[in-house]
């Protein structure tokens with residue numbers, strides 16, 4: 001049997017207990033036993049998002065659906081949305097928002113950077129904005145944004161803060177209540193540790209109040225939270241209700257994975273990811289590779305590295321042949337110049353070491369000048385500290 005380590009930025013390698021949960025026979029989505037499982041999962045989400053009184057929504061769909069949920073419900077035609085642009089996924093958010101309003105402004109920085117707080121504040125000041133969207137970790141560049149500071153700017157200027165936590169939630173420090181973030185969402189296949197197919201959203205109490213001020217109907221049927229609110233409220237109380245069939249077996253897996261996440265504890269989890277990310281990134285620097293993320297902006301969950309001179313995207317295939325699946329670049333125009341590695345969720349120090357080892361051998365096979373062991377030594381230093 002071929003055993004390959006999956007180190008892309010989602011889907012990640014899943015814990016066997018989570019996968020086993022998914023294989024259990026389906027219950028009816030309207031029987032009490034399922035209500036209790038879904039209820040427990042929804043209640044756990046408050047702890048993961050660190051949002052005590054928020055309203056969780058778990059919908060069948062990928063992360064893009066969760067992005068669309070926030071756009072469809074919280075911006076109306078003619079209202080303005082400001083997008084903090086840290087890469088291709090931020091830009092995707094602008095595209096989604098344009099389906100709901102014509103007034104969308106991207107505030108961009110250089111590749112690998114976050115636009116300055118001053119630049120973002122100038123955009124918020126220029127004209128009233130309904131929302132400011134922030135990609136916590138942009139998976140296309142491996143850049144982490146200062147969510148706390150950006151959310152504070154949004155609040156100061158009366159805009160809702162909307163955080164795409166798809167490549168960050170349950171791995172990178174995030175405190176929805178303390179940072180007064182209005183909307184945060186993620187997808188199951190990343191640090192949440194559940195196969196792809198669930199979009200998870202947490203709306204603050206204030207976001208729920210602002211929703212009541214809408215002037216026009218939500219123009220998207222599946223995403224309309226008026227349809228979902230009674231259902232989520234029922235399940236959270238271990239009862240059942242129906243609007244559209246939930247992904248029953250993924251909810252089993254979510255329940256188990258959230259139990260594991262909370263057993264580890266959020267603070268230890270943030271620290272573990274910071275250390276894994278740091279070890280991997282030092283390993284890459286030890287090999288002489290340059291990261292797309294500027295110093296200090298490297299995400300704990302994913303790393304994006306330029307290919308060294310003389311090496312091209314064939315590296316990805318060579319690393320796969322060495323037993324580790326990694327990902328190519330995705331930023332338009334820049335995609336052929338870099339590759340990406342995810343290190344989140346069930347990822348272990350041994351996975352980091354195995355991946356750096358496979359990258360070293362792959363680089364050698366590509367004809368790059370590489371000192372075998374240089375990346376491993378740098379990473380091991382951090383992992384053994």
Ligand code: PMP
Pocket residue numbers: 009010062063064065089135137138139164165166167187
């Ligand atoms: N935003 C971010 C930051 C992401 O990493 C991704 C997925 N890589 C998405 C949005 C889109 O999510 P999905 O592919 O699950 O629709």
